[in-house]
Amino acid sequence: MQDELLQFKLQKVWTLVDLPYGKRAxxxxxxxxxxKDKRGIVIKNKARLVAQGYTQEEGIDYDEVFDPVARIEAIRLFLAYALFKDFVVYQMDMKSAFLYGKIEEEVYVCQPLGFEDPKFPNRVYKVENALYGQHQAPRACLIYVDDIIFGSTKKELCTEFEKLMHKKFQMSSMGELTFFLGLQASQKDDGIFTSQD
Incomplete structure (x- = not known):
């Protein structure tokens, strides 16, 4: 929980303020x-603070939403193309991805229970960056990341791309693709084999 709140501080996700008159948090x-890893063994316990987005009202707390979802068909098509072009697929993980996206709407959230500021327990947070659970979070993240150019097949350009990503985001390189969104992948000379529990 402390790690999650540290990410909020590092990314300047919110600012502690008095709730303006006529606004709600x-x-x-x-x-x-x-x-879990590909064998189903727990490798990390994770706590994520999320906004209760289901209480947001359209036109008040958010306007436009767009939720990019990776469909299994698109993943299979990508892997088939990588195999056809004889590419090796690598995987990177972006820590707290949604926290990078800026939101335009004026949104306030309550202080998390147990983590209230002792000097200002009645204040709320004004949200500056997207927060998991908000309706506009996926769109805000996509707009921010979309500014970075993707897509190179040359190894040295891939290395440069990885350096750029590490400079812009807190990233971890996970090596060759083996486990992605519940899909297990094994890259061999004669093909990419996938399976899913």
Missing amino acids: IGTKWVYRNK
Whole structure:
């Protein structure tokens, strides 16, 4: 939980303010998850603070939403193309991806329970960057990341891209693609083999 709040501070996600007259603050909650490796062994316990986006009202707390979702068909098509072009697929992980996107709407959230500021317990946070759970978070993140150019097949340009990503975001290189969104992948000379539990 402390790591998550540290990310909020590093990314300047919010600012502690008095709630302006006529505005309302939406709640927050903690979501806990166990991250597992490809064998199903728990490798990390994760806590994520999310906005209770279901209490947001269209036209008041958000205007336009767009939720990019990776469909399994698109992933399979990408892997088939990589195999056809004889590419090796590598994977990177962006830490707290949504926290990078800027939001334009004026949104306030309550302080998380147990983590209230002792000097200002009645204040709320004005949200500057997208927060998991907000309706506009996926769109804000996509717009921010979309400014970075993707797509090179030359190894040295891929290395430059990785350096750029590390400079802009907190990234970790995970090596060759083996486990992605519940899909297990094995890259061999004669093909890419996938399976899913």
